[in-house]
Amino acid sequence: MCGIFGIYGHPQSALMTYYGLYALQHRGQESTGIVSCEKDELTGKTKFNYHKGIGLVSEVFKDEKIITEYLKGTSAIGHNRYSTTGALNRSNIQPFVVHYKNGNLAIAHNGNLTNTRYLRNNLQSEGTIFQSSTDTEIILHLIARSQKEDQIEQIKDALNQIEGAYSLVILTDDKLIAVRDPYGFRPLALGVTEDGAYVVASETCAFDLINATYIRDVLPGEIVVIDDEVLKTGKIKSFWIEKKIEKQAFCIFEFIYFSRPDSKIFGENVDKVRRKLGKLLAHEHPAPNSTEEDKVIVINVPDSSNTATLGFVTESIKLGNNVKIEIGLIRSHYVGRTFIQPQQNMRELKVKVKFNTVKGVLQGRRVVIVDDSIVRGTTSKALVKLIKDAGAKEVHFRVASPPIKFPCYYGMDFPTQDELIASRLNGDVEKIREELGVESIGYLSVEKLLEAAPKHLSFCTACFTGNYPTLIEEKPEKFEYEIFIKSADEKFD
Amino acid sequence: MCGIFGIYGHPQSALMTYYGLYALQHRGQESTGIVSCEKDELTGKTKFNYHKGIGLVSEVFKDEKIITEYLKGTSAIGHNRYSTTGALNRSNIQPFVVHYKNGNLAIAHNGNLTNTRYLRNNLQSEGTIFQSSTDTEIILHLIARSQKEDQIEQIKDALNQIEGAYSLVILTDDKLIAVRDPYGFRPLALGVTEDGAYVVASETCAFDLINATYIRDVLPGEIVVIDDEVLKTGKIKSFWIEKKIEKQAFCIFEFIYFSRPDSKIFGENVDKVRRKLGKLLAHEHPAPNSTEEDKVIVINVPDSSNTATLGFVTESIKLGNNVKIEIGLIRSHYVGRTFIQPQQNMRELKVKVKFNTVKGVLQGRRVVIVDDSIVRGTTSKALVKLIKDAGAKEVHFRVASPPIKFPCYYGMDFPTQDELIASRLNGDVEKIREELGVESIGYLSVEKLLEAAPKHLSFCTACFTGNYPTLIEEKPEKFEYEIFIKSADEKFD
Amino acid sequence: MCGIFGIYGHPQSALMTYYGLYALQHRGQESTGIVSCEKDELTGKTKFNYHKGIGLVSEVFKDEKIITEYLKGTSAIGHNRYSTTGALNRSNIQPFVVHYKNGNLAIAHNGNLTNTRYLRNNLQSEGTIFQSSTDTEIILHLIARSQKEDQIEQIKDALNQIEGAYSLVILTDDKLIAVRDPYGFRPLALGVTEDGAYVVASETCAFDLINATYIRDVLPGEIVVIDDEVLKTGKIKSFWIEKKIEKQAFCIFEFIYFSRPDSKIFGENVDKVRRKLGKLLAHEHPAPNSTEEDKVIVINVPDSSNTATLGFVTESIKLGNNVKIEIGLIRSHYVGRTFIQPQQNMRELKVKVKFNTVKGVLQGRRVVIVDDSIVRGTTSKALVKLIKDAGAKEVHFRVASPPIKFPCYYGMDFPTQDELIASRLNGDVEKIREELGVESIGYLSVEKLLEAAPKHLSFCTACFTGNYPTLIEEKPEKFEYEIFIKSADEKFD
């Protein structure tokens, strides 16, 4: 997963991008980068400046002068990359910046392509060299190879060849281009700042921070172009990817976990959907019966399940079960990229470093813990142990989404299928209950999940159902599939 | 404010201290340091190793080998320093390590002395040189100057001369010493690890992380000594500071804001006190009347007022006012030490970087916001504006502590008195309401505050009442009062 | 200018490359990098590891583990880049490493191509994207685009299209390839280590450091291939670039200034040539007459003219002019990349930081200063002033090479033609004398220069004569001619 941001027509474009990326930090903490386009007033020539690095936005751009003195220009794009399992490589840090026949080109990508093996082979056989192991580089080569003369046509040419999930921001010498694939897997919103600059961002929380106003989403299959003309006329230019698809497939996991609750994605408040998930969960898998003498308490996993927990509790009470919401887990927010991992004999510490229990709250209680989802199950298991160690009599697990059983080929960074607890235990919920060591467990059904989401939209639920909306290449490339070039920066930065 | 930690008798004493300091990170984010005592098995000679730096624990000890290969030894102490207004100076980073007639000595201090001007003048006139501007260095000189031969007697000698607040951990060549001043201003807990090593820490959350068990608090006026004999016998050695005081004065602000909710301090769960503060606040300053058509929502300021808000809402409902708890503010946890500050014309951004509103929740609502305390008032004011901008009809402010009107001389890092909103507006609550721009405001009274805290204890409430439990030097030294030596590291690290 | 190194068949290939690059440090101090090829014993798959950075070899590879733990494998290549006037850009640091249809490919280049504008345009129009502004990247694209299947054929294909100066080391998954252009502009030597690994290096001083034995030069137009078969048989594979040229054109400036005196290049000891330059200079432009009462002293410019000065003095004495060699200038070797430059009013300091005079030696003397060459003239002028300030009665300048009047398109990093003092003053030696402020000046003639060099070889003297051995593109690209992408690392590293 990744977060992308773009701006056109702002005197402090890099600073705005910095704030935008900061607001999107939750979408990627591994690495980040900003590219700005600077125009020489005298010659009219443009120069692309960039800075990229490993770490959080505030770390990589620690030296303020990089933003204020170096990354000059009135347009810019930026990218946050998610912390994947180890494929950290300096040459993979986005945005990518290159020079080709039509000038400079920078690109930032959220999503994952599904026909990269085919495309890469084709390109290589024609003599293309690759400098990264990302699918994003492929898009750049396809644009550069297009026989069309017009840049937008070149981009359309390229997009018509790629399959899978992609929300893109592209910066050229005179345009900002924002693209969303025809399925609309990943969100991408369009806005305008108080000064009249146009912005695009993965989520609207990036707009809130810089006082920009949300206009509308970039639509599935749309290519939005912002240039000086658009700044003048206020009429956004719109082109379309010529591709027939059966139906759109918005990623429902964005609502469940990935997006920030204060964002609006796919035209809907994330917070609202998450609350519904909690409410519907209370219907499908109610808390055990609470009595005045033996009050059942419901706790959240901060901060990911805060909203769903609130929905669950409210609905439980409305349904007549007088449970009590409590704060039973405290989350630490200081874990850094380089935290010293505990040795073997302190295995629990890994979870304890992130969560501590409030003993006074849990002791002697029947506890319902609401989480947004269960992936590997290891953290859930450790949390349950912590809660029981704190003296809870019973622990009942409630999950505001269905069991995750299938890999995601569209950019969600799940582990391999074998590592998914629901896949490993063949979806046998009783076995999951046993492994987690809880008194009861309840997952939301796919039907209820879809009920919580906006009804008029069409979603991808492949990770729960295995119904992939696109064709998937045999053995799809994942991360560094076949390119084995690694920089020492990965290890020794 | 600061966090301190010490351990004696553990093969990985530095690693344990690292985890302990990590758990105490909330007590100080400016700088951190660890000192370990390493014994040469052959010669029996001891060596003190240390590493200190500016930044979070995970940053300063980024290079794992510092902990695992360099800071060897079976005893260690550590310190986190709070981010004060600018007095960052490498030579002020604790623990301090020195060599004197009886060997090596390291010290870490939480609190603030109140007779430093007098002591410093005395020491200087006798020929002492100072290498830092901290009050802690004074303690070291007093110990070294003592005419006593026994180290514990030297320490008692020194402690008998100092006034104010001090929880200390001291490391010598063969002992770990933990001290709490006779008033007991700052907390200090004593525990034991699974392997039988003794630990002391500002709060018990540090014990939880390393699976240590809480034994008891270091008592006001007590000097606890841990040495090899204690490891063998299991009998902790205890000495006392010979000082008559009227009554103890535990810092009540530790319960209100500073300590972690999952800690036990002064023998009581922080979370429990905070919930009571919320409940009593609901009695003293109830939310406006909620109706089914125009439901009043109550929101927290994450994460500091989470527990008090829960208490407030539960009690409100119990009292018959059917308000609804909601998550209206989302907090970002990525703000780094070096975040690029927005320019003049983006003043609000400073608060927005930390908090964003959930518009769907707030729009058209009457909103009660519960906070733990108001210091300067600037953040509160900005939050109210954010909430109103998000469409709230009314905002009612509820504060789970009394107005802060007086400076703290015991280690709480408040701004100068002029900057305290309650002091600046002469405690006129109506004027505060006006300045914050809210429909109503309610502060908890000092009486109720004391009701929420453990009854059998005696507290310092000076910041609310001006009743200082100790004599205060005229013009007490604060930070770098009269020593003007500054390292460039402060600015260019 | 640059230094290149390659090794095949050594268990510590990266460490050997580190030492080799260190010995070649004088050929480039701006940036450096090493690529190693690591084979997985089980799968037989190869991985390319690299580390590159701005600074000296000892700085960039400061963390020993990069060499010993990370850059594993039995073959490796490395590159030192010269400090050009400002075109420092992280994406230009060599070696370049890419992946293409036949596997991994890394390349390091010493020299400069002269038809890059044409080639780049061609490649771009076919859809190639560029990630650096170097001519070296062009070679990679030409290899990848070749229709040939065999890798050596692909390389020949590419080399047949490029013009200009190039000594190359290329690393593939199973070979080390060393190439020298048909003119033989830049040196490239072949050797073998005590353990039987093959090495190539710009100069033989790199062999001396690692106890390798010089075998022979890579010949002009030759493509030397080292693979496992070569290791076994000991028979080096040799291929040839199919290109007719009129005659070879070895860079004579390598002898004059660039190479180390302890190296053998083009089959000849550099030190020997330099001594002859000094001797012939003594014939063409003798020192003023020395008498016992008014002894003329001859001083060197350390360390570049040490050998030529020795030759000059010996020959002068042999010719009957009893001059005396003296050390009149002391050179500082501590100037770092980031030395703080003096302000306007301390202009001389720039030279004084590098050179100081020995006053006792110079005072009241007639001084001959011998230098290897004069480029801009600014340093020479400042040196003359220093010497006169130290009390010299007269200063006579002797230059062991002809006036530099023309730009070098083959890789020598001269400033623009306008900045060359001899070009600016139209080769008028009297005007140069005047500008430098000396009593007399004498440059070696081109004829004598060629007399000093090995007679059986054919040299490029274009910088002195303007006779370029190859066609030169109109407005040849230099540095970042038309690609304007810049990384912030350039400025803020």
Add this chain to the structure above:
Amino acid sequence: MCGIFGIYGHPQSALMTYYGLYALQHRGQESTGIVSCEKDELTGKTKFNYHKGIGLVSEVFKDEKIITEYLKGTSAIGHNRYSTTGALNRSNIQPFVVHYKNGNLAIAHNGNLTNTRYLRNNLQSEGTIFQSSTDTEIILHLIARSQKEDQIEQIKDALNQIEGAYSLVILTDDKLIAVRDPYGFRPLALGVTEDGAYVVASETCAFDLINATYIRDVLPGEIVVIDDEVLKTGKIKSFWIEKKIEKQAFCIFEFIYFSRPDSKIFGENVDKVRRKLGKLLAHEHPAPNSTEEDKVIVINVPDSSNTATLGFVTESIKLGNNVKIEIGLIRSHYVGRTFIQPQQNMRELKVKVKFNTVKGVLQGRRVVIVDDSIVRGTTSKALVKLIKDAGAKEVHFRVASPPIKFPCYYGMDFPTQDELIASRLNGDVEKIREELGVESIGYLSVEKLLEAAPKHLSFCTACFTGNYPTLIEEKPEKFEYEIFIKSADEKFD
């Protein structure tokens, strides 16, 4: 060994100190630091700013702003520390800066005290704590402890108690003080800049760089004081240490090796003395007979024996032995602090990294190598092997100083006595010859050594003769004798 610098009355005092320390870099490469005194124009209060670090001057002050923006003020002192065998410790980096009853105080020290054990014990028993393991800290404590009121009197008080070698610069809130011990072991020169600021420096080469004029040496036993009054009147204030000594004892090794040849120390040009050493050596131990057929060549060890070699050759020829000077060794100047050391099986590499031979020069020759001195003998031995490997028929070693047989207690950083080759082999020159593997060896005698040095001065020759001019404490402290506090910065910087 160390280099010290001080300036008073210059608007850019820190920048001047930076240049001064840069010129004195040869006196210490381990660590460096600058302290400046900044006066608040309004309040008249002074602030001491400092920056210190491990590395070269250009590395530690890499960030220009430290010098130009941070280290403000019109007076400053600085220090370079020599790379000792391992006692690197951040808290030992000078200058030291402290605050005491009379204000701020900073000190930088070149030399070594000989009664530190006694003084340290005394001070500790009175309650002094130590934060470093240096003798310099002792001086600070003695000043602070003095009962005198006047600062100069306090300093005199302190100096009267210490024994050994010390050249000091001391900075106070309103003065620059320069001190040289009564024996005058270490040099210290006084000068004035073009702008009228006063400067002191270990050697005059520091004056040359900043265009300052040498006035005179600080005299043995003198305390020079520069303050605002001195700036106005131009009359330097001079005080004296009240201590009777037998005779002065200038360190003769400063002439032999340590000082720069372009410096004037003890009132004499270093270069001149070194030339005489070479000449006298030619008399005492002439080169073997040179013939036209079998010319003997004389080579230097760059750069330390350059001048002596020149003297040796000139005198040899004058004496009728027609030897020839040659450059047979090339020295690399790129070895960094962190150069990766070769493994066991590449032992020679350690010397080869620094020196390479010019084979064409040495092959088949009888070679005389002139060096300034031999300490351990390991480098000499390795050099001889290199020269023989390059084909030299014979190697004759000539040393421009006597055998070093005794430790230096006055600040010259020799290894322990056992490691000195001349001490280890009991001064048996034949055995030394054998160990080095040379055909002949010749050391200059102590008599001739003294003949080369200025006759009117009295020198310390203890390292050659064992005649120590002062009493030496039993088991004198060396480096970290008994204080075992170490910072991790030492290892992980």
